[in-house]
Amino acid sequence: AKILVLHGPNLNLLGTREPEVYGRDTLADIDAMLIRRAQAAGHGLEALQSNAEHALIERVHQARQDGTDFILINPGAFTHTSIALRDALAGVAVPFIELHLSNVHAREPFRRHSYLSDIAVGVICGFGADSYRLALDAALARLDHRAP
Ligand code: DQA
Numbered sequence: 553a554k555i556l557v558l559h560g561p562n563l564n565l566l567g568t569r570e571p572e573v574y575g576r577d578t579l580a581d582i583d584a585m586l587i588r589r590a591q592a593a594g595h596g597l598e599a600l601q602s603n604a605e606h607a608l609i610e611r612v613h614q615a616r617q618d619g620t621d622f623i624l625i626n627p628g629a630f631t632h633t634s635i636a637l638r639d640a641l642a643g644v645a646v647p648f649i650e651l652h653l654s655n656v657h658a659r660e661p662f663r664r665h666s667y668l669s670d671i672a673v674g675v676i677c678g679f680g681a682d683s684y685r686l687a688l689d690a691a692l693a694r695l696d697h698r699a700p
Contacts, residue, residue: 553595553596553621553622553695554595554596554597554598554618554619554620554621554622555590555595555596555597555598555620555621555622555623555624555688555691555695556597556598556599556600556611556615556620556622556623556624556646557583557586557597557598557599557600557623557624557625557684558599558600558601558602558608558611558612558623558624558625558626558627559579559599559600559601559602559625559626559628560601560602560603560608560625560626560627560628560629560630560631561602561603561604561628561629561630562603562628562629563579563601563626563628564579564601564603566578566579566582566653567579567581573653573654574653574654574680575653575680575681577680577681579601581681582681582684583599585681585684585685586599586624586684586685586688587599589685589688589689590688590692593692593696595692595695597688605630605634605636605637608627608630608637608640609636609637609640612637612640612641612643612644612646613640613643613644615644615646616644616645616646620646621646621647621695622646622647622648622649622691622694622695623641623646623647623648623649624648624649624651624684624687624688624691625641625648625649625650625651625668626650626651626652626653626683626684627650627668631650631652631656631663631666631667631668632662632663632665632666632667633667634667635667637667637668638667638668638671641668641671642671647673647694648668648672648673649672649673649674649675649676649687649690649691650666650668650669650672650674650675650676651675651676651677651683651684651686651687652675652676652677652678652683653677653679653680653681653683654677654678654680655677655678656677656678657677657678658678673690673694674690676690
């Protein structure tokens with residue numbers, strides 16, 4: 553299957569950005585780990601980071617044409633602001649998991665609301681770079697029909 557990983561704004565700074573909150577792994581480390589893991593399970597994985605809402609939305613639209621089976625998305629701060637990203641994901645109807653490095657429920661109150669969670673297959677947060685691994689494993693389980 554074809555898996556698309558989307559990273560939202562500021563995630564290009566991972567490794568140096570508030571490491572006490574987001575950890576020390578870089579985005580390149582995370583992407584390499586995800587690609588290795590997906591390939592080992594016989595699947596393809598492509599990752600894109602953008603600081604621009606329109607670029608993420610356009611990549612979601614493209615996912616409908618290019619046969620993407622599943623999306624993993626860390627929308628960054630767009631989680632809490634973007635009705636447009638929500639509408640894009642709802643519009644293409646490709647199943648997705650929302651994930652966050654930090655536990656958004658243990659931080660500022662404005663991080664508790666997500667425009668995406670209620671239309672996601674599921675949400676994973678609070679495990680640092682492991683959130684990505686857990687999200688990928690959940691996606692693989694679903695794609696292999698191992699999950700309900
Ligand atoms: C984040 C949490 C968001 O609230 C924040 O704006 C981010 C990163 C996370 O991965 O923990 O940019 O999505």
